[in-house]
Amino acid sequence: MILTARAGECAETSNWSPEAIEAATFYRVGKVLEEALMASSSFTPTQWTRLKSAYASADKAILNRIFAPMIDAEIGGGAAGDASDADQLYLGRLMLRTGLPLTEANSEFVGAWMAARMTQEHFAGKFTKF
Numbered sequence: 001m002i003l004t005a006r007a008g009e010c011a012e013t014s015n016w017s018p019e020a021i022e023a024a025t026f027y028r029v030g031k032v033l034e035e036a037l038m039a040s041s042s043f044t045p046t047q048w049t050r051l052k053s054a055y056a057s058a059d060k061a062i063l064n065r066i067f068a069p070m071i072d073a074e075i076g077g078g079a080a081g082d083a084s085d086a087d088q089l090y091l092g093r094l095m096l097r098t099g100l101p102l103t104e105a106n107s108e109f110v111g112a113w114m115a116a117r118m119t120q121e122h123f124a125g126k127f128t129k130f
Helices: 002-014 018-040 045-056 060-076 085-098 104-127
Strands: none
Touching: 002 018, 018 104, 045 085, 045 104, 060 085, 060 104, 085 104
């Protein structure tokens, strides 16, 4: 509610559409989630650097193809379906590039962090269309 209220204030000042307000709100949700994940992580600064480097070098079109349906389903309450075998392999190779220990916990954490980052990118892209 706080994020929506803040987006509403910006909307009044900048004459945003309801769709732009929604995009701005969910962008900020992704940012807050990313910050919370980073604050709760036991990764070292070096591990974070490698993770961010792997993410920065990732093919964003592939990540968008994987994460956008999940993000839209989460927001809209629908089902996203499963990632293809090729997409799962891509994510596995991306995880290997992080240099993090390959544990289920690390994989789930990295997936959540990437989803938070992709939420920001996804809604930033939507916002620019309004």
